[in-house]
Amino acid sequence: MVVQGSLDAKGLRFAVVISRFNETISNRLLDGAKDCILRHGGNEESITEFYCPGSFEIPVVAQRLSKSGKYDAIICLGAVIRGDTPHFDYVAGEAAKGIAQVALSGGCPVMFGVLTTDTTDQAMERAGGKTGNRGWDAALGAIEMVRLLEQIK
Ligand code: INI
Numbered sequence: 001m002v003v004q005g006s007l008d009a010k011g012l013r014f015a016v017v018i019s020r021f022n023e024t025i026s027n028r029l030l031d032g033a034k035d036c037i038l039r040h041g042g043n044e045e046s047i048t049e050f051y052c053p054g055s056f057e058i059p060v061v062a063q064r065l066s067k068s069g070k071y072d073a074i075i076c077l078g079a080v081i082r083g084d085t086p087h088f089d090y091v092a093g094e095a096a097k098g099i100a101q102v103a104l105s106g107g108c109p110v111m112f113g114v115l116t117t118d119t120t121d122q123a124m125e126r127a128g129g130k131t132g133n134r135g136w137d138a139a140l141g142a143i144e145m146v147r148l149l150e151q152i153k
Pocket residue numbers: 019021022053054055056057078079080081082087088091
């Protein structure tokens with residue numbers, strides 16, 4: 001027997017948490033996520049966008065959304081770019097750890113669509129450039145996870 005999630009977004013409610021830091025990239029990830037949801041049977045009304053200052057703040061917003069019970073999935077989007085600062089490690093690490101913690105807390109599926117790259121060019125490549133769009137991928141994963149977990153109750 002094989003259990004897997006379908007890719008049907010019809011009727012699902014999505015919360016998308018978007019970091020405004022590096023917002024050109026975040027917005028491209030958002031465009032990808034929305035396109036994916038619409039192409040899989042969802043509609044504009046099923047997507048609610050929540051903006052926070054930076055990726056460090058994504059987990060607390062995701063946690064509140066998860067507790068609200070109003071959404072079937074939460075998609076977290078942002079870009080942490082290394083540049084020359086050790087700040088990168090703290091921001092990227094805390095974002096990843098915090099999002100994973102919310103995902104495991106037992107609410108709805110929470111997707112990690114936060115890019116962690118060395119350069120802006122690398123981030124652009126992953127946000128609708130030559131290596132695809134991680135926002136699109138995160139949304140597809142959200143749909144699959146909702147439909148998978150529906151079968152494991
Ligand atoms: N936030 C990001 O989302 N990406 C970054 O690259 C970044 N850098 O490089 O500093 C960043 N910093 C802000 C951080 O997320 C918090 O908003 C800030 O520290 C206030 O808590």
